[in-house]
Amino acid sequence: MRKLVLGVAALCLTGMAAMAADDPIAIRKHIMDSVGAAAGLSGGMMKGEVPYSPAAGKSAIATMVAASAAYGSFFPEGTDKGDTTASPKIWEDAAGFQKALDKFAADAGSAMAASGKDGPADLDAFKAAMGPVFDNCKACHEAYRVKK
Numbered sequence: 001m002r003k004l005v006l007g008v009a010a011l012c013l014t015g016m017a018a019m020a021a022d023d024p025i026a027i028r029k030h031i032m033d034s035v036g037a038a039a040g041l042s043g044g045m046m047k048g049e050v051p052y053s054p055a056a057g058k059s060a061i062a063t064m065v066a067a068s069a070a071y072g073s074f075f076p077e078g079t080d081k082g083d084t085t086a087s088p089k090i091w092e093d094a095a096g097f098q099k100a101l102d103k104f105a106a107d108a109g110s111a112m113a114a115s116g117k118d119g120p121a122d123l124d125a126f127k128a129a130m131g132p133v134f135d136n137c138k139a140c141h142e143a144y145r146v147k148k
């Protein structure tokens with residue numbers, strides 16, 4: 001039984017690796033879509049279109065943390081071609097892209113640290129925590145994304 005479970009687990013992992021190897025562009029787009037959705041929720045709360053909730057604030061921040069940690073794994077050589085808006089600069093200036101990713105991850109991590117167990121207590125606390133995370137979107141897109 002134990003062998004079977006391990007076997008299935010190994011299969012799942014292999015499956016995930018195969019998916020990553022087969023279509024890293026699709027995966028990185030999905031990750032950015034989740035970032036976009038979390039940004040949409042955050043923006044809605046900041047503008048007062050959606051009532052603020054500490055749990056929702058924390059979930060948006062957690063999405064940023066997860067995305068910024070995983071995102072850099074889906075840019076293997078050769079994936080500048082295809083259905084993508086990733087700029088060739090990502091590969092030409094890999095160190096600069098990594099730096100942009102690190103900053104995104106650091107700002108998301110600080111927001112998480114500031115949000116406490118139940119999430120930022122009120123909208124002002126949420127804005128203070130999430131504001132610096134949002135600065136990363138435009139900065140990285142301008143440098144490492146092409147307009148199509």
Ligand code: HEC
Nearest residue numbers: 029032033035036039084085086100101104136137140144
């Ligand atoms: C470190 C760089 C970086 C940061 C930071 C970043 N992005 Fe992106 N984003 C990209 C790149 C590169 C693409 C293009 C990926 C592709 O087409 O393969 C992209 C694409 C997107 C897309 C389109 C996804 C799709 O389906 O084509 C959305 C939406 C998006 N980003 C939202 C955001 C938001 C909102 C933030 C800030 C909270 C953000 N991004 C921060 C690099 C970044």
